[in-house]
Amino acid sequence: MKESGKISKAVIKRLPRYLRYLEELIKKDVDRISSNELSGLIGYTASQIRQDLNNFGGFGQQGYGYNVKALHVEISKILGLDQTYKMVIIGCGNLGQALANYTHYYKAGFIVCGMFDVNPRLVGLRINDIEVMDYSLLDEYLEQNSIDIGIICTNKGSAQEVADKLILGKVRGIWNFAPMDLTISDDVALENVHLSDSLQSLAYHINHRDD
């Protein structure tokens, strides 16, 4: 295995997609697959697939290909999906609630432990057995519970303040849905989902479909 730390972001971004296709193959009881066959399904070149996987070690076997289940296990481990993550959601509007339900039903391993909002109408609400707490209780909650991920579903104006609180409260990663770029100490992982940016890209591509 190569030294970690020099694996490019582009490679990491592809790993979840490998996982999705491997899951399909497992469902179909496919035991082995060559980089060439996988290329046909997933759309990356066979060469790229082999390069990607070899960043982490030799998971394949010459003349045989890759064992589907074993590869799935390996990529899961690389991504850290063999662990569980405790999460809090800050901002419990539609999006916050959607993410709570989504992770609850579909994402074993990512567990929403606490939900927080400033809106008194939302405080007290129960979403999948998690009660929405008042935002003022966040600091205390983070002190008393070891939380891995903070999910920011607030508006732009509050997002940086929330991020600061989350970092003080020792989260290891932030999943940011607010439409802005957060300033984050670099020992905290940050993943942005900028829906607005995404929609604007779509608009561009709608107007340049023939390119």
Added chain:
Amino acid sequence: MKESGKISKAVIKRLPRYLRYLEELIKKDVDRISSNELSGLIGYTASQIRQDLNNFGGFGQQGYGYNVKALHVEISKILGLDQTYKMVIIGCGNLGQALANYTHYYKAGFIVCGMFDVNPRLVGLRINDIEVMDYSLLDEYLEQNSIDIGIICTNKGSAQEVADKLILGKVRGIWNFAPMDLTISDDVALENVHLSDSLQSLAYHINHRDD
């Protein structure tokens, strides 16, 4: 201006971010900005900023820099934000509802016209004055209304079928939130938001923060 059609995806992905920072500057009544100053804010190199913008034409002026408002207008036009887009949402669970509200309140220009679901409990519900219709009415609706964008918030199993219907119904773009890769005729634009992939990347970065 260069020939369109050879502008890289990386450039397009950066445009919405330029727009966000330009909006901040407009709010602060900043009239002009140099690539160097903008670089300090946005985090791209000054060189990259000038390269990016020159893909579309000479928006700046030597010795002066860029006019903030004018640049904002130009990038908006490039992205097609000077137009309006009629949208339908398929799948009106939490996420579909969240997106309806989000675009309703924050995204002038992107208008949700119709919402559809198979679940009889959701059909009839009103979200921002849009009534959720039965999914079986989608084909007819698309025939009678000229819709630009279809937003897929269904589960994986239904997503491809929905996409096919949307394409038959002549949408120009699809915003896909289902955790799978759709097969799309290439005159339809496609933008994926794979939340699950995003969360998995975050997990990776949490476990490799020191790299």
Added chain:
DNA sequence: TAGATTGTTAATCGATTAACAATC
């Protein structure tokens, strides 16, 4: 063993950065 397919090096391609002449 012969055939298949990986792991890995080398070649290519594309994107980013640096440099600087043009020009406001």
Added chain:
DNA sequence: TAGATTGTTAATCGATTAACAATC
């Protein structure tokens, strides 16, 4: 005009693809 800063070409860097020897 002198100074500032763009537009644009050239250099560098990184990521993808091609090729092939290693090996199961």
